[in-house]
Every structure is written in structure tokens, then in C-alpha cells.
Amino acid sequence: MTSPFIIDFLIPVGKIAAVIFYPMVMVIVMIWLERRVVGLIQRRLGPNRVGFQGILQPLADAMKLFFKEDILPERADRLLFNTAPILVMFSSLLAFCFVPLGEPVRIGAYELKLWVAESPVGLLLVLGLSSIGVFGVIFGGWASNSKYPLMGALRSVVQVLSYEIPVGLTCLSVVFIARSMDLVEIVRRQETAGVWYGFLLPVSFVVFWISAVAETNRAPFDLPEAESELVAGYHTEYSGMKFAYFYIAEYTHMVLVASLVVVLFFGGWLPPFPSVRALRFLHAVPGFLWYLAKIMFFLYLYVWMRATFPRYRFDSLIKLVWKWLIPLSLVNLLVVAVLSYVL
Amino acid sequence: MAFKELELNMGPQHPSTHGVLRLKLAVDNEVVLRIEPIVGYLHRGLEKLWENQSYVQGVPLTDRLDYLASLSNNLAFVLAVEKLAGIVVPKRAQYIRVILAELQRLASHLAWAGFMANDIGAVSVLLYGFEAREAIMDIFEEYAGSRLTVHGIRVGGVVEDLDDRVTGLIRGALLEIPKRVRDIQILLSENRIWKQRTAGIGAISAAQALEYGLTGPALRASGVRRDLRRDIPYSSYEDFDFEIPLGARGDIYDRYQVRIEEIFQSLRIVAQALDNLPPGEIRARLPRVLKIPPAEVFQTIEAPKGELGFFMKSNGTDKPERVKMKAPSFVNLQSLELMCKGNLFSDVVGILGSLDVVLGEVDK
Amino acid sequence: MSKLRAFLRKFFLWDMLQGLWVTLRYYFSPKVTVEYPEKVQPVPARFKGILRLFRNDQGKPLCVACKMCQNICPTDCFDIEGERPAGARRMRPTKYDWKLGRCTFCGLCVEICPTDAIRFSPEFRMSSVDKERLFFRLPEMYLQGEELQKKFCGCDQP
Numbered sequence: 001m002t003s004p005f006i007i008d009f010l011i012p013v014g015k016i017a018a019v020i021f022y023p024m025v026m027v028i029v030m031i032w033l034e035r036r037v038v039g040l041i042q043r044r045l046g047p048n049r050v051g052f053q054g055i056l057q058p059l060a061d062a063m064k065l066f067f068k069e070d071i072l073p074e075r076a077d078r079l080l081f082n083t084a085p086i087l088v089m090f091s092s093l094l095a096f097c098f099v100p101l102g103e104p105v106r107i108g109a110y111e112l113k114l115w116v117a118e119s120p121v122g123l124l125l126v127l128g129l130s131s132i133g134v135f136g137v138i139f140g141g142w143a144s145n146s147k148y149p150l151m152g153a154l155r156s157v158v159q160v161l162s163y164e165i166p167v168g169l170t171c172l173s174v175v176f177i178a179r180s181m182d183l184v185e186i187v188r189r190q191e192t193a194g195v196w197y198g199f200l201l202p203v204s205f206v207v208f209w210i211s212a213v214a215e216t217n218r219a220p221f222d223l224p225e226a227e228s229e230l231v232a233g234y235h236t237e238y239s240g241m242k243f244a245y246f247y248i249a250e251y252t253h254m255v256l257v258a259s260l261v262v263v264l265f266f267g268g269w270l271p272p273f274p275s276v277r278a279l280r281f282l283h284a285v286p287g288f289l290w291y292l293a294k295i296m297f298f299l300y301l302y303v304w305m306r307a308t309f310p311r312y313r314f315d316s317l318i319k320l321v322w323k324w325l326i327p328l329s330l331v332n333l334l335v336v337a338v339l340s341y342v343l
Numbered sequence: 344m345a346f347k348e349l350e351l352n353m354g355p356q357h358p359s360t361h362g363v364l365r366l367k368l369a370v371d372n373e374v375v376l377r378i379e380p381i382v383g384y385l386h387r388g389l390e391k392l393w394e395n396q397s398y399v400q401g402v403p404l405t406d407r408l409d410y411l412a413s414l415s416n417n418l419a420f421v422l423a424v425e426k427l428a429g430i431v432v433p434k435r436a437q438y439i440r441v442i443l444a445e446l447q448r449l450a451s452h453l454a455w456a457g458f459m460a461n462d463i464g465a466v467s468v469l470l471y472g473f474e475a476r477e478a479i480m481d482i483f484e485e486y487a488g489s490r491l492t493v494h495g496i497r498v499g500g501v502v503e504d505l506d507d508r509v510t511g512l513i514r515g516a517l518l519e520i521p522k523r524v525r526d527i528q529i530l531l532s533e534n535r536i537w538k539q540r541t542a543g544i545g546a547i548s549a550a551q552a553l554e555y556g557l558t559g560p561a562l563r564a565s566g567v568r569r570d571l572r573r574d575i576p577y578s579s580y581e582d583f584d585f586e587i588p589l590g591a592r593g594d595i596y597d598r599y600q601v602r603i604e605e606i607f608q609s610l611r612i613v614a615q616a617l618d619n620l621p622p623g624e625i626r627a628r629l630p631r632v633l634k635i636p637p638a639e640v641f642q643t644i645e646a647p648k649g650e651l652g653f654f655m656k657s658n659g660t661d662k663p664e665r666v667k668m669k670a671p672s673f674v675n676l677q678s679l680e681l682m683c684k685g686n687l688f689s690d691v692v693g694i695l696g697s698l699d700v701v702l703g704e705v706d707k
Numbered sequence: 708m709s710k711l712r713a714f715l716r717k718f719f720l721w722d723m724l725q726g727l728w729v730t731l732r733y734y735f736s737p738k739v740t741v742e743y744p745e746k747v748q749p750v751p752a753r754f755k756g757i758l759r760l761f762r763n764d765q766g767k768p769l770c771v772a773c774k775m776c777q778n779i780c781p782t783d784c785f786d787i788e789g790e791r792p793a794g795a796r797r798m799r800p801t802k803y804d805w806k807l808g809r810c811t812f813c814g815l816c817v818e819i820c821p822t823d824a825i826r827f828s829p830e831f832r833m834s835s836v837d838k839e840r841l842f843f844r845l846p847e848m849y850l851q852g853e854e855l856q857k858k859f860c861g862c863d864q865p
Binding site (some may be wrong): 396399400401402403404406467471474477484485486487489490494502505526532533534535669702 | 731815
């Protein structure tokens, strides 16, 4: 078990495979969840014919997209057109390397860490890597050589770039309290502090959540890809597997954001009230399951918001972030800094 | 500045043009400069078809005009025929016609609310509106056998009498529908995103509305108190007590509010009609072959979309010489350019939705 | 005071939370989908299904080939010919062609038939992949239920 071959080669390769496998599984669950939950909210059954309660529906969707004709518009820029889906997918998946999924597991004498890499600036790396996806959007819109995707791509880019700022500022407020940018450290600090940061910093949490939903281009901020406005935004001209890539990449980004919220504000793998003695028995449940439960709640919240709210118009979107969210997050940061110095 | 213009086409196939409507837009950096609706994709030659069918045979064709409110179309056509021929409709039939027409108004407004909310993003409201509409469609199915193209109002009266089962369903709907509409109001009226998308957008003043010939809820939202059920009462509407909701600014939000209020007023009218239903015949006696001596008539009613009118000319035979239909959606569509100018491209969808255009009656 | 209330409601996203509560209520409410074809909703008595010819209690056809349905149909669906058999009191149809593809289900023929021979039935399964199968001749106008379905698909399954 402690041979160098296993420790230095097999386990990292296994972890990388897990980092690709785990988001894909979550994406498949997410696709099914979205259609089923939106259906149930609308008082109808969602897909329930393909497999038990429709669980094989994502598989049917994937097979359909697989067999579709792969279209390349006539005057599209070939290299950029083909690179765009890869970039979006790549950025979301790579950021998963730094997300901790649970407490380190003891196997014999070896401690298996449930994350691929740990870095003192893990948070910064995650935010930076997930922003590479913007390039994919620009490439996709430009390379399609068509008016609608171009407009959709431009809108999407402005939206994502603007909403990066409140995301960064609210993360910074968490860093202030945790005194570290390492995601694993942040979870451990929540354990020693005895309370999840979401309760200490409610304003940060709400602003982060709203900005994160806007970053992932989800309702109510999904104007760039709204069906009734611009047909489908920057991925109008894509079909078949390339469209599937965009589709999966969007869901992967959602899962990444949900993971980030859980790690930063909701204690990662910790059970509720982690340092209360009387609730020690909650620790018997593995941290990974707590983490999964919390992620599922936020994924449900995504779908719930999608089914309820109308869409923001583009200029209202931008006004919201620049006039409200950024000043609010700046003030919040100041207050947190002052309080954490004083207390 | 001409080269900054981008010419866009919201083609006949588009998820939000409520039918086969083509819109040619000229946008400058997202701001709409010109918009030109191009219609005719659903033209079926109905006005010519009516000339070759007898008066009684022409009524089923009217179902397909505004297909979301078929009984109102029936009513307008049939009233025109009766005016031409001088047929007196029994009182009970008139009350049942009022019930059917108001139920149809409810159904039309619920469908409209659903589609408009769906265009603006609130996807669940579509399903809630249609579920409420199901209650009304079930009433029509029990009453006449059809849900959408009902053909329940015929020359001389209505097709059937109201029996206990239908009355029970109507009373049930009167209780169910307000609950659903209140839920829709919570989801939409008070929501800040909805208000941002609709308040102040696509405003049209009362003077401009009258100039462009706007009718129906869109006109009332601009503050003009004109409702044909009050001004030129037909089919015993003068016996009923209801309010006419008015708006102030004439923007999308006011048009939305006016229609939601009209839903509640329609429920009131149906309740009154059911409570005071007089006994009597449900159809006037007609000759075997209805021949009408030469005359001309123009009959308008307050359809859910606006003022729906039929001009009919008879020539002594059993077929009309000429039937011309004034469709409210066709006339309302003219003011689209005025409302959209200066607004953003994303608002075009909202404005078109608030005008409540159904291509069946635009194209005939 | 009400201004303060309005500001607080706006800040704490009260209208959004109300909307979320409505959809949550609907999430836990019973669903209205009728899972066809396992469950079939019964149709009302006056339902306008496919048109059928009927016989009287003695098994004699009710249709007397008066052609009133043919005259009143707005879309020209009927083609009827009749004759009076020797020694009979009434006419009988010898040809009764009906085009389902043209029917608008307006009900004028049902209303005007003097002997109540043609009526709507509760059958709404009228799908076929072949336009020829939408053309009905006289004996086929009396088919109901599974026999009718066999005519539509030409196979043994509905």
C-alpha cells in the first residue's frame, strides 16, 4: 500500500479520473433533476417513461446529441469554432482539482486526501481557472459568423466579467475571517470556529449566491441564451456533440459553483454545529455524504429559481451589479474587516 | 449613422411571435429604430369562403379566426346575421351567450398571461394559466363537445341548454380560477424583475392610442374608458353590473393589470348571469333555408382582444354577398412600431406579448 | 414608516421569497397529468368524437338518404345516393361516402338529421398513417370500437 508506484502514480491518476468522473455524474443527475423538478413545480410529471422515474432520460438525450449531424457553418472560423466548446469544458473541470470533497480517509497507514491538489491560494486558482471559460464563449460567438450568436456572446461576456467582481469581493470577506485562501484550511477553520461562515456572513453569502447564479448564466440571469429572445445565444450554430459540450460545461460550472458555496459558506464536509459535543454522533456520517447533501440543496435551489422568476433584461442586469451588488460587497468587506479586527 | 444600423429578422418561425408573424427590425446597438410587421402567413381566404357558404354554414369557420377565443368570434358573426335578418333571440339564450362569452374571455386572458410570462422568463406561469384554462375547457367540453373550436353559439340562439352538470362545473370554476390568478399575481405583479421588465416600457398615450385605432384592453390601459359592453350593449349586457378597469400610463404593466382585473370582472358577470338565468327557449325558430333580403350591417362586439366587427351584406339569397371582418389584432398590430421605437430589442417580445396578437384573426 | 417597510422588503428580497413560496407549494401539490395510454380520462356525454351512423332498436338503419347532411356540410364531406327498395316505405342509402380528412366536427349534420341517424361517438382515436384510411364507405360508417381501430391501422393492434 505504501509502495511509491501506488502513491505517486496510481492514486493521482485515480484522483484525476475521479475529478472527471464525479462532475460528469453530477451533470447527469442535474439534467434529470432539472427537467423533473421543473415539471413537478408546474404540476405535471417530468420525464417518467425512460427508465425508472425517467432516470435514463439524460442518457437518451446524450445519445440523441451523439447521433446528430455535426454542422460547421460555411464561413465560420474553423479553429475557433472547434476550440470553443473544449475551452468551456476544460476550465470548469480543471477547477475541480482544488475542491475538497471530504475529510481525509485512513486506509491502513495511508491517509487518502479527497482532493487532487492543495494549494495555499486554492481559492484564487479556482476562481481564475473557471474564468477561462469566457474565452470559449467569445470564440463560439465570433467564430459562428452570424449576428445572433455574436450578440449573445458579447452579452454573456459582459455579464460574466461584471459579476466576477462581487464574487471576488465576497470570497475576500471569507478569506478575512479564515485567514487563509486554502480551501481545505477554510473548512478546517469553520470546524474550529464551530459555526459555518454562512451564518456569520449572511450578506456575503447572498451576494455571492446571486453573483454566482449570474456567472453561470442561469435564470433569472439567462438572457444571453434565452430561447425567446435570441434563439439560443452563442451556441445557436452548434449541434451534436459540440452543443453537448456547451450544455455539459454549463452544468459542470453550476456544480462547481455549488461546491464553492458549500465549501466557503456552509462548512464543506462538516455536519451542522461541528463543535457541539452533544451532536458528535453526526460525525459518524462520512463527510463526503454531508457535502453531497449540501450540494444537492443548492442544485435544487438553482432549479427552483429557474422555475419561478422572470428574466432580467440585460441593462437591468448590469445596473444591478454595478449599482447594487458591488457597492454592497465593498461595504460588506469593510464591515467584516473592521469587525474581525475589533473582535 | 446609417451604417451603424443592424437589420434583424424575427422570422415567421420564432418561439415568441405568437403565431406566424414576421418582424423586420432595424436596431442601432440594441435600440429599435424601425419595426415592420409582415403578415399573411396564415391567410386562408375566409372572407371569400363565407361568400360561398350559407349563413348557418359560415359560423363554424369563425371558430378558427381567433382560435383562443372561438365563442367570441361565433357571437360576432351570429349577431351580424341576426341583425340582418331581424331575428329576435330569446332572453335565456342571450344570458347563456353572455356566460359563454365571458368564460371565453377568461380563457383567452389566462392563455395570454401564460404566454406573455413565458416570453419574459417565468416559465411556470404558463402552466398555471393553462391549468386554470383547463377548467373552462372542461366546461365547454361538457356543454358542446369541443374544447377549442366550440361552435356553441349558432344563428338564433345557442346550441344546448345548461344542465346541472355544466352549471356545477361553472360554479366550481368560479371558485378555482381566482385562486390560480392570485398565485399568478404573486409570482408576477409584485416581482421586482417583472416590474423592471414591464413598467414604463412600450407606453402609448391616450391620444396616440385613439389615433392608431387601438381597441380593447390596450386602449383601456392608456386611460380611455371605452368598452363596447357598456357603450353599445349587445346580448343583454346592460342587465349586468361590472366595472371597467382602466390604466394610467399605457405601458406593458398597465395592460397586464387591466387584463388581470378583467378576469375578476368576468367572473362577476358569470356569477350574476347564472344566478338570474331566466327560463325560456334557447333558440329562435328559423326557416329551413334562411334567405335574407338585401341589407347591410356592421356589428361589433367586445372580444377579449378588442373590438371585433363584421360587415355583412345580403342580397336576397341564402348566402351573403360580402363579409368583411375587422380583426382587433390586425389593427392593434399597427401600433407596434410606435410602442417599440426607442426601446431595447429585448422589449419587443414583451410589447408584442402585451398587445395580445393572435395571427388567426390577423390573417383570416 | 411604510417607506421604511418598503425599503426593508426590497432589501430582504421579500417579493422573491413570496414567489419561491408559491412554487414550493405547487411542488408538493398533486400532479394533474393523466398518464395516457395506461389511464384514459372518460369523455363527456356530448363529446364530439368521430361521426357514426346508427341503427334503430330493431337493427334497421336509421338513415333515409335525405341528403340533408350533405347539403349543410360546410366542407363538402359527404357523397350520398339513395333509392327506395321495392315494397319498402322508406328510402335507403346505396352509397354513403364520408371523408374524415375534411370534417371540422362542427356538428351541423348531427343537428339537422331528421332521423337522428348520424351522431357523434366518444371515439377520439382517429390516427392513421395512410390518407386512404380516412375515407369511409357505407358499411364502414357503422364500425365502432376495436373494429374501427382495425380499419385505421390495418393491423390487429389499435
